[in-house]
Amino acid sequence: xxxxxxxxSTLSVQEGDSAVIKCTYSDSxxxxxxxxxxxxxxxxxxxxxxxxxxxxxxxxxIAVTLNKTAKHFSLHITETQPEDSAVYFCAASYPGNxxxxxxxxxxxxxx
Amino acid sequence: xxxxxQTPRHLVMGMTNKKSLKCEQHLxxxxxxxxxxxxxxxxxxxxxxxxxxxxxxxxxxSRFSPECPNSSHLFLHLHTLQPEDSALYLCASxxxxxxxxxxxxGPGTRLTVL
Numbered sequence: 001x002x003x004x005x006x007x008x009s010t011l012s013v014q015e016g017d018s019a020v021i022k023c024t025y026s027d028s029x030x031x032x033x034x035x036x037x038x039x040x041x042x043x044x045x046x047x048x049x050x051x052x053x054x055x056x057x058x059x060x061x062i063a064v065t066l067n068k069t070a071k072h073f074s075l076h077i078t079e080t081q082p083e084d085s086a087v088y089f090c091a092a093s094y095p096g097n098x099x100x101x102x103x104x105x106x107x108x109x110x111x
Numbered sequence: 112x113x114x115x116x117q118t119p120r121h122l123v124m125g126m127t128n129k130k131s132l133k134c135e136q137h138l139x140x141x142x143x144x145x146x147x148x149x150x151x152x153x154x155x156x157x158x159x160x161x162x163x164x165x166x167x168x169x170x171x172x173s174r175f176s177p178e179c180p181n182s183s184h185l186f187l188h189l190h191t192l193q194p195e196d197s198a199l200y201l202c203a204s205x206x207x208x209x210x211x212x213x214x215x216x217g218p219g220t221r222l223t224v225l
Contacts, residue, residue: 004153032211043115043201043216044154051211089154095211098167101154 002027004092006102013080014110021105023090024072030092033073034099035064039086047088048075080109114138117202117217125225126192132220134185134202140215142208143185145177148199148219160185161208192224 003026013019023033034049050057050064050073057064061080066073077084090102115136124130136143145157159167160179174196176188185202202217 009151034213036216043218045216046213049213093209093211096209098156098159098209099154099214103151103153 002030002092002097002100004090004100004102006090006105008105009103010106010108012108012110015080015082017080019075019077019080019084019107019109021075021088021090021107022072023074023092023102024070025092025100026071027092027094028068028071029094029097030100031094032092033064033066034091035075036089036091037086038089038104044089077107080107082109082111085109114215115202115204115217117200117220119220120218121221121223123223123225124189124192126194128192129188129190131189132187132200132202132222134187134217136183136185136202136204136215136217138204138215140204140206141182142205143179143182144203144205144214145185145187146201146203146216148201154201158187159208166208189222192222194224197222197224 006023031052036044037047038044048064050066061078063076087104087106089104091099093099118133142161147155157171158177163179178186199219201219203214205214
């Protein structure tokens with residue numbers, strides 16, 4: 001089955017700096033890659049996703065890039081704010097297959 | 112946010128107790144999922160229901176018993192659990208089984224087994 005690895009496990013950045021979280025996957029059939037944000041004590045929520053027919057997708061301060069050849073995708077958060085502090089999860093799947101999640105990255109934005 | 116609700120939010124039980132977790136979705140979805148979230152581990156898929164039929168059981172011990180009476184409700188019945196079963200149990204729903212689109216999660220039930 002699919003194996004998703006996520007790095008780093010913890011990340012601290014100064015407010016205003018950028019944060020980058022990277023995931024690698026093993027199954028070349030995977031073609032859907034969502035990112036979830038989970039604030040302390042709250043539910044995971046989808047913040048951005050990308051499909052394999054595109055290489056990059058942006059939504060305001062958040063962007064995701066995908067390199068299918070290397071089988072990795074990354075989450076980029078620019079101009080970080082304290083409210084960005086949370087655990088971020090990546091996942092990989094393809095139609096009919098379950099989501100395989102990364103182990104999560106705990107992001108702390110220091111004011 | 113009321114799309115997917117879970118009760119109770121917190122549960123403490125002894126190893127000999129029987130309890131049930133409840134999940135309800137108001138999104139008109141056809142697929143519902145139970146996940147286990149433990150510290151430092153990826154989300155673990157436990158069960159999947161599609162149109163009320165169980166389609167996946169990821170080698171989950173029989174002390175966990177799911178029930179899906181209709182597409183909007185999902186239960187997880189717990190019986191003679193072990194301390195290592197302590198975790199956050201998340202329910203999720205999506206339009207269809209493993210549809211590569213958004214999975215909507217509930218807030219979770221924090222379970223502690225003494």
